[in-house]
């Protein structure tokens with residue numbers, strides 16, 4: 648297939664659902680050969696079947712991105728199958744809600760391993776191939792939770808902030824080899840875990856209100872950005888954390904000038 652990613656080989660993790668699935672489908676539609684990787688192997692197989700039904704080229708791979716050997720095997724599988732790796736989309740992630748008091752040490756370790764160690768491992772095994780090939784693009788899914796002090800999910804917020812700065816450090820180290828490393832910071836995106844949370848009408852109303860565009864994002868809207876970062880169109884973009892949040896962060900919590908304001912914040 649001809650497209651933005653013609654002749655490129657991509658690995659997408661967490662590709663069995665949500666943002667990863669939408670991205671794997673879009674990568675393939677843009678001409679990439681795709682390794683569709685997920686801890687739920689059957690979900691990866693379903694997405695591959697979907698890609699193949701649309702004329703794309705994809706193979707499934709069951710991976711646990713938190714485990715050293717598993718990530719090493721995933722990258723080796725990609726290179727064995729397709730001869731190279733041009734794009735690594737480290738997208739798999741997990742969330743455990745809770746304050747520091749509520750969360751167990753096991754929850755902390757799990758979230759940090761799935762969300763942060765995974766990015767380190769992906770780079771560890773993909774970069775040597777990209778160096779030999781003369782370049783590549785690594786994309787990491789962070790979150791707006793890594794940019795502000797989200798309460799109620801402290802390890803998730805810490806992990807996504809770590810992903811953002813790990814992205815910067817990796818981009819610095821590997822730029823001389825022509826490897827670009829960027830992160831995407833989504834706002835609230837309608838994926839299965841979010842749909843489960845949004846059955847609570849109060850949670851839905853708060854989220855609709857927080858996003859200036861007045862709606863949640865769609866997985867395809869994150870895939871659009873991932874495709875662009877993966878492509879040569881983004882050839883001078885590296886070390887960035889690109890916010891895709893429907894205007895959430897741009898908005899003042901105080902609302903518009905003229906709205907009632909807390910005492911001390913009133914003009915004059």
Ligand SMILES: NC(=O)c1ccc[n+]([C@@H]2O[C@H](COP(=O)([O-])OP(=O)(O)OC[C@H]3O[C@@H](n4cnc5c(N)ncnc54)[C@H](O)[C@@H]3O)[C@@H](O)[C@H]2O)c1
Pocket residue numbers: 660661662663664665666667684685686687690710711712713738739740741761788789790791832833834835836837838839840841
């Ligand atoms: N949906 C949102 O609002 C939102 C917002 C900001 C960031 N994110 C991030 O986007 C990414 C994708 O989330 P989503 O909303 O599409 O969720 P999702 O549950 O739809 O997809 C995540 C996929 O990752 C897989 N996965 C989980 N642990 C894994 C592991 N150890 N190894 C391999 N695969 C694993 C799951 O099986 C699942 O298929 C995550 O990193 C998440 O933190 C999501």
